[in-house]
Amino acid sequence: MENIQHLNERRLADAWAELQAQANNGTPLQADAYRLAFADPEFLLRRETRGLRFQLEMLKPDLAQQALGIENTIVVFGSARFRETSEAQAMLDQAQAAGDAQAIDRAKKLLRNAPYYDQAREFARTVARYSARCEQAGMPEDRLFICTGGGPGIMEAANRGAFEAGARSIGLNVTLPHEQEPNPFISPELAFRFRYFALRKMHFLLRARALVAFPGGYGTLDELFEVLTLVQTGKMARIPIVLVGREFWRRAVDFDYLVEEGFISAQDVRLFTCVDAAEEIVAVLEAFYGGKPPAPEGAQE
Template sequence: MPDNATTPVPAAKPDSSAQKASPSYRLAALDPDFLLGDSTRGARFMLEYQKAEDHLRARGILSTIVVFGSARVREGQPWYEAARAFGRLASERGGALAPGDLGRDHVIATGGGPGIMEAANRGATEAGALSIGFNITLPHEQEPNAWSTPDLTFRFHYFAMRKMHLAMRASALVVFPGGFGTLDELFEIITLVQTGKMRPVPIVLYDGAYWKALLNLDAMADAGMIRAEDLALFCYAESPEEAYARIVEGAGDNWRPATEDRVQT
């Protein structure tokens, strides 16, 4: 080696901190940026289905009575107290109090919010029964009401998946007066039944005066937009007892304990 040559100094061995800090190194299941990204929307949709489904099956929920109505109705108002009374008597008579290992039928299920939803969940809880709250994330945060069973209280991002869970176990729908959201749920179920995508279930509109003033569905039949017999897809009730009687009458032989095959979609 020439006298003027220098001995190379070996480069310091780098550590792997930069690699470990990179978002690409995160486990996919623990990477919030990836999980909440556009490309994983389908996976999030599937997870919203599966998480609620696992909890419902663990509690033996075979069928539900879905109760909808305005979130703006408050305790002490007639519609609130009627929904509360209905939630209680339907839970006492419908099978929601059965031991869990036998499966629970006709469990009260609501959108999980305040107003009519709170009242129905409250009535079920006062009867000693489980009840379900399918809540939704909204721009103006909606708190879950305090009366749904805690481990059967869910929060959804996607309206479509929330609607699917409301519909797939429904053995009846009772619709109290409400606004756009209530109408959305009402027509969702009516359309599914009308088109044969869902088995026929009793659909009860509570307080006929409200609904008849709001909706002139006879005009749709007169114009040929629906069949005349489609008007029989729903009925009216004026008291909690009548609402429950309408359900039992409308369901006929189908008002019986659900079986596992009825839950599948």
């Protein structure tokens, strides 16, 4: 196997050398029939080659995670707008000093919701510490890695908690009209950017052993209901789905009403669990898995 890997690296080096040689010998940069197909961005960005771009967005993060032995992830969703408590308090102090009523109102809301940032950060630290114990016990296959959308807010908090505990974590960023930068706590080798939401969502779930959804907006709701639909319809094996913030979820989505009107069945509300604290998230996961993450798909028990 080692020799095969070296052979593959050699082929990659040759292709890269050929591409560099073409650039150095004056091959024109504009669209040109003579340009190598894989080095022709105008060709790769045509509508007809969209399928190739889908495949590339599927392969690149998958191969990178395989190479690092990442098999189990816990996906954390939530608002990109939340701030940690100290930052929210500083914003409120500044707004009050300036006498800006609108800024004061915004800062008060940020401060009210700041505990969610702190909970996501603490939960990720707990996951990282669990994975470190797995590593020390000679059970690397049981490690769990935090995976987020790679942006600010709750995503930053979760990546930050893992980073502070010395663990790798994953960020799946997406290209948006107003460019979203990856937060600085993602492991650089696991910071991926996507053009297509569909491929990004697929990568969220390929290795997911649990989903933890904090309060959020359209993006969070979209991602949550995608997972609920896949589990409900049997397109995805059941995983623990934890909604953090009972009051938020009670007001944001009236699941009881959906049951009463027959839009969903009573058993569908058992697909998720609502909690209020980081320790409760851990308890739900431990109850589901008996303290151990599931075997990777296809592995023998």
